[in-house]
Amino acid sequence: MYKIKLYNNIAQKGLDRFNDQFEVGTDVEAEDAIIVRSANLHDLDYKDTLKAIARAGAGVNNIDLDACTQRGIVVFNTPGANSNAVKELVFAGLLLASRDIYHGIEWCKTQADNDNLAKDVEKQKKKYAGNEITGKTLGVVGLGAIGIQVANLALRFGMQVEGYDPYISVDNAWSMSRWVNHVKDEKELFSTADYITLHLPLMDSTKNTINKDTLALMKDGVKILNFARGGLANDEDMLEALNSGKVAVYVTDFPSPLLASHPNVVPIPHLGASTDESEENCAIKAADEVMEYLMNGNIINSVNMPNASAPFSGSYRICVMHDNKPKMISQITDCLAQEDANIENLLNKSKKEIAYTILDLDHKASKESIEKMKKISGVHRVEVYEK
Numbered sequence: 001m002y003k004i005k006l007y008n009n010i011a012q013k014g015l016d017r018f019n020d021q022f023e024v025g026t027d028v029e030a031e032d033a034i035i036v037r038s039a040n041l042h043d044l045d046y047k048d049t050l051k052a053i054a055r056a057g058a059g060v061n062n063i064d065l066d067a068c069t070q071r072g073i074v075v076f077n078t079p080g081a082n083s084n085a086v087k088e089l090v091f092a093g094l095l096l097a098s099r100d101i102y103h104g105i106e107w108c109k110t111q112a113d114n115d116n117l118a119k120d121v122e123k124q125k126k127k128y129a130g131n132e133i134t135g136k137t138l139g140v141v142g143l144g145a146i147g148i149q150v151a152n153l154a155l156r157f158g159m160q161v162e163g164y165d166p167y168i169s170v171d172n173a174w175s176m177s178r179w180v181n182h183v184k185d186e187k188e189l190f191s192t193a194d195y196i197t198l199h200l201p202l203m204d205s206t207k208n209t210i211n212k213d214t215l216a217l218m219k220d221g222v223k224i225l226n227f228a229r230g231g232l233a234n235d236e237d238m239l240e241a242l243n244s245g246k247v248a249v250y251v252t253d254f255p256s257p258l259l260a261s262h263p264n265v266v267p268i269p270h271l272g273a274s275t276d277e278s279e280e281n282c283a284i285k286a287a288d289e290v291m292e293y294l295m296n297g298n299i300i301n302s303v304n305m306p307n308a309s310a311p312f313s314g315s316y317r318i319c320v321m322h323d324n325k326p327k328m329i330s331q332i333t334d335c336l337a338q339e340d341a342n343i344e345n346l347l348n349k350s351k352k353e354i355a356y357t358i359l360d361l362d363h364k365a366s367k368e369s370i371e372k373m374k375k376i377s378g379v380h381r382v383e384v385y386e387k
């Protein structure tokens, strides 16, 4: 029986993927895998049994990736599974930033006892007038699953779109409209955009992307949308820019106590991915990734290990997680030299310092051979699978 521990609410449609070989719940002990959304796992008590963590979502800044890699724990995410939900909310955010709908609604809510409301609305409305987004320039920072969709849709709203992503993937580049101006220098985007929307991951290198210096490059009255992570913008610098009028509106899915009540901040309680559709997509993808890894050793959509996946050929599989250095494969296959077993298929993939080797055999290898493999210097984990 495989044990799956849940942190956060995981959509039932995803949990329904697990068959009776799995025990799944929040109180499970000695878990083989964890499924998590936004819960902070930085102080996780790593059980010896733990082999995988699946993030039902995109951002993995709530997981200590280095600690997981050192322990041979595979971390997955679910790329693109919630991107449509976020894209749609970003467009609500663009409209909230350009028309003062937010304060207008707040005012209407205070008028329940006003018998003259219809007349007063006509007097009051000039206070909440705004601008149109058509014809304005949108700068998209991060052209991944979400950024690409936002950029392409903004063109259809008649916006000029600039995109910046020094690491854009080939697939995403293919999906991006040729009308998006791909800028090579972030500064160019910051200095020309009327609206800036952030769609990059929070990492040490991207923390405080929006700060005093980058704000100084921006147009006066720029509108900034942050549906990526709070830490991408420096709160103190943002407050100063809001107070001076440098930033006209800050729409954020990650409200902080410092900014939440500022009149020019539109705070949203992390709703980007909160749709039934997106929660189900993420849960299904996360469940499938965990099952594929625990049952077949296949790694799909990992953020810290090489992706390696092959149909189970043969009747016996050995998966070895090891250092990415010379002579590892020969040492691993040497362990099987005394076996009367043929290697039917061998796959080796690497990512940075870690490599992963899948060996499909036509016969079961002995316990001694597996123990020998585990003792090779640089081997982190050996798992065996039988059909």
Ligand SMILES: NC(=O)c1ccc[n+]([C@@H]2O[C@H](COP(=O)([O-])OP(=O)(O)OC[C@H]3O[C@@H](n4cnc5c(N)ncnc54)[C@H](O)[C@@H]3O)[C@@H](O)[C@H]2O)c1
Residues within 6 Å of the ligand: 057, 058, 059, 060, 079, 080, 082, 083, 086, 141, 142, 143, 144, 145, 146, 147, 164, 165, 166, 167, 168, 169, 172, 199, 200, 201, 202, 205, 206, 227, 228, 229, 253, 270, 271, 272, 273, 274
């Ligand atoms: N508000 C929400 O509920 C919600 C939902 C999903 C994702 N997110 C956040 O949005 C982020 C993006 O999600 P995604 O699904 O598009 O992820 P993604 O991995 O598909 O795209 C991220 C893109 O950012 C790019 N990038 C990395 N460093 C960069 C840098 N320094 N400058 C510019 N671009 C850089 C990458 O090359 C990649 O193309 C996630 O990391 C997560 O933090 C928030």
Ligand SMILES: O=C(O)CC[C@@H](O)C(=O)O
Residues within 6 Å of the ligand: 037, 038, 056, 057, 058, 059, 060, 082, 270, 273, 274
């Ligand atoms: O799980 C959520 O609700 C939010 C997920 C989102 O922040 C993500 O990074 O995918």
